[in-house]
Amino acid sequence: MVEEEGWVRLRIILVGFGVVGQNLVKLLLSRADDIYLRYGMKPRLVATVDSKGVAVSQSGLDLQRLLEVKRLYGTVAAYHDDGQRGESADIDLIDRKKGGRCRVEEIIREMDAEVLVEATPTNLNDGEPGLSNITTAIKHGRNVVTVNKGPLALAMPSLLELAEYNGVMLRFSGTVGGGTPILEFAKHCLRGDRILSFKGILNGTTNYILSMMEDGLTFDEALNDARSKGYAEADPSLDIDGFDAAAKLVIMANWIMGMKVTMRDVRFKGIRDVRLEDILEAKKHGKVIKLIASCDESRRLRVEPMSIDKNEPLCVNGTLNAVTFTSEHSGELTVIGKGAGGMETASAILRDLIEVREAMGMGIGLNRS
Numbered sequence: 001m002v003e004e005e006g007w008v009r010l011r012i013i014l015v016g017f018g019v020v021g022q023n024l025v026k027l028l029l030s031r032a033d034d035i036y037l038r039y040g041m042k043p044r045l046v047a048t049v050d051s052k053g054v055a056v057s058q059s060g061l062d063l064q065r066l067l068e069v070k071r072l073y074g075t076v077a078a079y080h081d082d083g084q085r086g087e088s089a090d091i092d093l094i095d096r097k098k099g100g101r102c103r104v105e106e107i108i109r110e111m112d113a114e115v116l117v118e119a120t121p122t123n124l125n126d127g128e129p130g131l132s133n134i135t136t137a138i139k140h141g142r143n144v145v146t147v148n149k150g151p152l153a154l155a156m157p158s159l160l161e162l163a164e165y166n167g168v169m170l171r172f173s174g175t176v177g178g179g180t181p182i183l184e185f186a187k188h189c190l191r192g193d194r195i196l197s198f199k200g201i202l203n204g205t206t207n208y209i210l211s212m213m214e215d216g217l218t219f220d221e222a223l224n225d226a227r228s229k230g231y232a233e234a235d236p237s238l239d240i241d242g243f244d245a246a247a248k249l250v251i252m253a254n255w256i257m258g259m260k261v262t263m264r265d266v267r268f269k270g271i272r273d274v275r276l277e278d279i280l281e282a283k284k285h286g287k288v289i290k291l292i293a294s295c296d297e298s299r300r301l302r303v304e305p306m307s308i309d310k311n312e313p314l315c316v317n318g319t320l321n322a323v324t325f326t327s328e329h330s331g332e333l334t335v336i337g338k339g340a341g342g343m344e345t346a347s348a349i350l351r352d353l354i355e356v357r358e359a360m361g362m363g364i365g366l367n368r369s
C-alpha cells in the first residue's frame with residue numbers, strides 16, 4: 001500500500017453480492033478515474049461476502065476477477081482458488097471460514113476498512129442478517145452505507161443513535177427511490193424551508209401492476225411482468241401488501257421529518273383488494289388508483305390505495321416513483337424517477353460513499369445533516 005494514498009483511500013467491506021452489489025463493483029470499475037478526478041477518492045474493496053462465502057484482500061480485491069468468479073462459480077469464495085491468495089491476515093480469515101468458524105461479523109470486525117456497504121436482501125420480519133451486520137460495523141467504528149430497508153424499517157431511530165454515539169455515518173440513499181435522490185432532495189435541497197407533509201408512490205411493482213391493469217392486463221400478468229423486470233421483491237407480497245412502501249415511508253419520516261418511528265407506526269394496506277371495476281370506474285372520472293404513502297400535517301403515516309387525479313404531477317405510470325413534498329415557503333414540489341434497478345441503486349451507494357469520504361475529510365460525523 002502506498003503511504004500517500006491515506007487521504008484518498010476508502011476501504012470498503014461489501015456484504016451482499018447480488019444484483020446491486022455486482023453493479024456497484026461494475027460502477028467502481030468503470031468510474032475509477034472519474035471518481036478520483038472529481039472526488040479525490042480511491043475506493044478499495046477489501047472484502048466481499050455473498051451467501052456462500054467470502055473474498056478478502058487487505059490490499060484490495062481485483063474487481064474484474066471478482067465479477068468473473070461470481071459469474072462462473074456463483075460465489076466469490078472461488079476468488080481464492082488457484083493460488084490467488086491474499087496477505088497472511090486475509091488467509092487466516094479464509095482458513096477459519098473453511099473450518100466453519102468464520103462469520104461475516106468477524107470480517108466486519110477484523111478487516112481494516114472505513115465503510116461497510118450492506119446489500120443483503122431485505123427482511124422485514126427481524127431485519128437479519130442486515131441488522132447484525134450494521135450494528136457490528138457501527139460498534140467497531142465503521143461508517144455504513146446500506147440499501148437494505150429491513151434494519152431501518154424496524155430500528156431506524158436506534159441505529160441512527162448508535163451511529164451518532166460511535167461517531168460514524170449511516171447512509172441509506174438507495175433504500176428509497178433507487179437512484180432517484182428523494183431523501184437528498186428533501187433533506188438538502190429544501191434545507192431553508194420546512195416540509196409540512198408529503199405523499200408519494202414509493203413502490204414500483206404495485207404502480208406497474210395498477211398501470212397495466214388500467215391497460216387491460218390481469219393482476220397476475222402484470223405481477224409476472226414486474227417480476228421479470230427485476231422490480232418485485234423476492235417475496236412479492238412485500239410489494240403487493242404494502243410492506244415495502246411502508247418501510248420506505250418509515251425511512252422518510254425518520255430522516256426527513258425527524259420522527260422516531262418504525263413499521264409499527266404505519267397504518268398500511270396494499271393493492272390486493274383493488275378490483276378491475278374500481279380501476280375502470282376511476283378512469284371514467286379522469287382518475288387513477290395508486291398506492292399512496294403519506295405523512296400528513298399531523299404526522300400520521302399511511303399507505304393505502306387512493307384515487308387521484310390523472311393530471312396531478314404525482315400521477316406517474318409504470319415502475320416510476322414520485323413524491324410530492326408540501327413545504328411552508330415553496331409550496332408543492334414533486335420528485336419523479338425510476339424507483340429501482342441494479343445500476344440505479346448502485347449509483348445511490350456511490351453517492352453515499354462520496355458523502356462519507358467528504359465528511360471523513362472534514363473530520364465530522366453527519367447523521368443529522
Ligand code: HSE
Pocket residue numbers: 175178202203204205206231232233239244339340341
Ligand atoms: N420492490 C421494490 C419496488 C424495489 O417495486 O419498488 C425497490 O425498492
